[in-house]
Amino acid sequence: MAVFLVRRLIALLPVLIGVSTVVFFILHLTPGDPAQLMLGDFATQEAVDQLREEMGLNEPLYVQYGLFLGDLAVGDLGRSITQRQPVAQLIGERLAATAELALVAMFFAIIIGLAAGVIAAARQNSITDYVTTAGSLLGISTPIFYLGLLLILLFSLQLGWFPASGRGPALVTSIGQLFQGNPEPLGQSLRYLFLPALTLGLSFAALLAKMTRNTMLEVLQKDFIRTATAKGLRRQFVIFKHALRNAGIPLLTIMGLQFSQLLGGSVLTETVFAWPGLGRLAVDAIFARDFPLVQGAVLTVALIFVLLNLLVDLCYGLLDPRVTYS
Amino acid sequence: MTDIQKGGGPAARARTAQARRKRRLPKAVKRFTSSFNAMLGLAITVFLVLVALFAPLLVHENPYQVDFSKLSQRLEPPGVSSWLGRDNFGRDLFSRIVTGARISLLVGFSAVAAGLTVGSLLGIIAGYFGGFVDEVIMRFNDVLYAFPSILLALALVAALGPSLTNLIAAIALVSVPGFARIMRSSVLQIRDTELVESARSLGARNLRIILRHVLPNSLAPTVALASASMATALLTEAGLSFLGLGVQPPTPSWGGILADGREFLRTAPFVTNFAGIAILLSVVGFNLLGDGIRDAMDPRSKL
Numbered sequence: 001m002a003v004f005l006v007r008r009l010i011a012l013l014p015v016l017i018g019v020s021t022v023v024f025f026i027l028h029l030t031p032g033d034p035a036q037l038m039l040g041d042f043a044t045q046e047a048v049d050q051l052r053e054e055m056g057l058n059e060p061l062y063v064q065y066g067l068f069l070g071d072l073a074v075g076d077l078g079r080s081i082t083q084r085q086p087v088a089q090l091i092g093e094r095l096a097a098t099a100e101l102a103l104v105a106m107f108f109a110i111i112i113g114l115a116a117g118v119i120a121a122a123r124q125n126s127i128t129d130y131v132t133t134a135g136s137l138l139g140i141s142t143p144i145f146y147l148g149l150l151l152i153l154l155f156s157l158q159l160g161w162f163p164a165s166g167r168g169p170a171l172v173t174s175i176g177q178l179f180q181g182n183p184e185p186l187g188q189s190l191r192y193l194f195l196p197a198l199t200l201g202l203s204f205a206a207l208l209a210k211m212t213r214n215t216m217l218e219v220l221q222k223d224f225i226r227t228a229t230a231k232g233l234r235r236q237f238v239i240f241k242h243a244l245r246n247a248g249i250p251l252l253t254i255m256g257l258q259f260s261q262l263l264g265g266s267v268l269t270e271t272v273f274a275w276p277g278l279g280r281l282a283v284d285a286i287f288a289r290d291f292p293l294v295q296g297a298v299l300t301v302a303l304i305f306v307l308l309n310l311l312v313d314l315c316y317g318l319l320d321p322r323v324t325y326s
Numbered sequence: 327m328t329d330i331q332k333g334g335g336p337a338a339r340a341r342t343a344q345a346r347r348k349r350r351l352p353k354a355v356k357r358f359t360s361s362f363n364a365m366l367g368l369a370i371t372v373f374l375v376l377v378a379l380f381a382p383l384l385v386h387e388n389p390y391q392v393d394f395s396k397l398s399q400r401l402e403p404p405g406v407s408s409w410l411g412r413d414n415f416g417r418d419l420f421s422r423i424v425t426g427a428r429i430s431l432l433v434g435f436s437a438v439a440a441g442l443t444v445g446s447l448l449g450i451i452a453g454y455f456g457g458f459v460d461e462v463i464m465r466f467n468d469v470l471y472a473f474p475s476i477l478l479a480l481a482l483v484a485a486l487g488p489s490l491t492n493l494i495a496a497i498a499l500v501s502v503p504g505f506a507r508i509m510r511s512s513v514l515q516i517r518d519t520e521l522v523e524s525a526r527s528l529g530a531r532n533l534r535i536i537l538r539h540v541l542p543n544s545l546a547p548t549v550a551l552a553s554a555s556m557a558t559a560l561l562t563e564a565g566l567s568f569l570g571l572g573v574q575p576p577t578p579s580w581g582g583i584l585a586d587g588r589e590f591l592r593t594a595p596f597v598t599n600f601a602g603i604a605i606l607l608s609v610v611g612f613n614l615l616g617d618g619i620r621d622a623m624d625p626r627s628k629l
Contacts, residue, residue, distance in 0.1 A: 014465055015465070015468050015469055015472060018465060018466065018468070018469035019469050019472050019473070021469075022469055022470070022473075023481070026478075026481050026482055026485050027481065027485050028485075029485050029486060030485045030486070137610060137613060137614070138606070138610065140609075140613065141557065141561075141606055141609035141610040141613055142602075142606050142609075143561055143564050143565065143568070143581070143584075143602065143605050143606070143609075144565075145564075145565065145568050145581075145584070145585075146584060146598070146601075146602035146605065146606070149584075149588060149591060149598055149602070150602070152591065153591055153595055157591065157592050257471075260471070260472070260473065260474040260475070261474065263474045263477070264474025264475060264476040264477055265474075265476075267474070267476055267477055267480070268476065268565050268568070268569070271568075271569060279477075282477065282480070283480070283569055286480060286481070286484040286571065287570075289484075294481060294484060298473065298477055298478075298481050301473070301474060301477055302472045302473050305472050305473075305474070306472050
């Protein structure tokens, strides 16, 4: 297991270097002088020169690239231009908010999407199947920011049940408070979390429902399902114990690959709900032309995606005892 | 010896394979036309393309400029004078949404066409030549896959500056890996078959083999992916325009109209809703069309 992990981590290196190279060169493609762009048209020449010096823009491109990779290797993402703080620190502050949002969204997505997909596959070509498939198509095709606005319109503006924007106390802190006998912060956290997480979750659930239905239909045609049914096992037992378990690995793989959709969706969801996460940080940084911050945020998101897919590989063993990591 | 007795030499075998491929097409068309979903998708997309093509004839007010005499009618709900109501500058929403269709489809089609060309070329090169070239191209693909597409497009547009061309370039880039992957696997499937071997033994050059044998075989999955990519491209464009980094005002785009309507969600939700419905409808259309083409060409594959 340890050997497998080390080997996989080493195999990640080229991808990570590639990812950082792409980010570096995209942001250095900028036509014109980045320092001038960041400071705006009214900046004095001295200020521009100073920023150029500070950002190392006077060095040749390959030296800049080398320095960038060197800093990256020791976890130094540079300094934000607008906020004058280390990028890594700013990202660290926002990471918890995005993780909280993504995890709760994933929870919604798995409950709704998996259930809908399994039911649709088990009753193929029934009314339930048609309704679920149509719902999933609509969900996949609805822009996530529109879905968010619809939910705000209904649950905040019409019914007034949930706040339309912002974040309550951090979920982890609230859970800690709960154990100390104070349930109030948790309610507050969840009230703010509900709508953005539901938006992100529903849109991922739609995708998950479609993938679950297709994978389950494929597995349900296999011989061992016929054998199980012929043995006289109950339909529910066959579906949950035999089929779902065998659909697990392909589903998990697709979920891992599609996770970047969820991360991408969080950029828009965070903007709609003014959720102070990584995605919003990236968007704000883009508008402020704070390139080191954009670079750091984009890199972090890509890193999360790559690590998550490694985690998915490690989970295969849990689902399928035949998988060994040697 | 038996081969020759069965049906002739390599040339004849290549011809049989081609004939088989030709026979497949009518069946696929039949499967496509008998599927309700596929035909619905086709109807929606044809409708959209017609609206986009004839937009200048449908529009009855200037969708770009603010008419100051109509400023008093701002946020007027749908009615006789304006079918879909007016936006916060008093501009006719119908004219803006119809013109927006033109812009969105233009961005989508151009981006998918560019992504398809570059991606397919990379896929062919990787699959056909294999080895080190394949390794480099596919690792580059993995790298592009590691970014959520909207974030990569955002970073690109941010660096290049928001303009229609840069928007198209950004959306094209994020669609490259999908096409490269599909084309590469099609090439790998056919590269070592007898069909290609016999063509080569007859002296066919690489280019001819690719054009005559490899491309026709990869047409089905590529067309299906192109339609699905159109759906994604429309969503990405809408997302970028919603954030203010896509199509720039006063040019109308569905994402931009939706974002403008956000401030008036309580008093004039129709602005946001009509733009949202336009995006939703077009994405549903291209998704259904893509699924329909894929199912018709290859009834077994479902994912």
